[in-house]
Amino acid sequence: MNFKNLREYLAWLYYQYLLITGIYVLEPWEKSIFNSILFSVVTMVIYTSYVFVPIHVRLALEFFSGIFGGQPASTVALVN
Numbered sequence: 001m002n003f004k005n006l007r008e009y010l011a012w013l014y015y016q017y018l019l020i021t022g023i024y025v026l027e028p029w030e031k032s033i034f035n036s037i038l039f040s041v042v043t044m045v046i047y048t049s050y051v052f053v054p055i056h057v058r059l060a061l062e063f064f065s066g067i068f069g070g071q072p073a074s075t076v077a078l079v080n
Helices: 003-021 028-067
Strands: none
């Protein structure tokens, strides 16, 4: 894929974004505010997922291992 095709493809994707969100009818300053807010929200969702999802997955695994017969780590016999 050469640079011209990539550039045209990215321009097409941006045009689709404008059409789907309906911001093609906004003025430039309104577009920039909308895009800033959207970027901020997406960034916060990604950060929150990165920070909190692993904690909840670990807690869920501990919970379900306790329900389905897993032994707590403190009662497991050590093998010498």
